[in-house]
Amino acid sequence: MKTWFFYGLIFTKTSEFLSILVSLKISKMTKIVKDSDNEKERDYILQDNKKTRFGAGFIITVLIILIIAVIISGFYFEWF
Template sequence: MKFVKEEEEERGDYILQKDTKTKVGATFIIVTLIILIIAVVISGIFFEWY
């Protein structure tokens, strides 16, 4: 089983495909997680939990 499938490969046993949708989705998820982490840190500082 392959983790990432190239666009031109013809196979069915893969988890992610290297195409625009996958790249946009992964970027969106990473940016969202970073924003959430920053929000938690800022709220912790604001409420003096740290």
């Protein structure tokens, strides 16, 4: 948004730029996790189901292992 504002000040009049910003207004916010009781929702990023929980747990576990590996290698190579 800062980039749009910067370009707006340089290349257009302020009133024209503000009218462009109003036309770009988002009508609905996207939800992160879908409610399990509402099957008709389509504006979500993640579902609240077994696959999503497994995927999130797997990613968090891998990240923790990588952080521990970086710390151990830092001590091994005497960076810390």
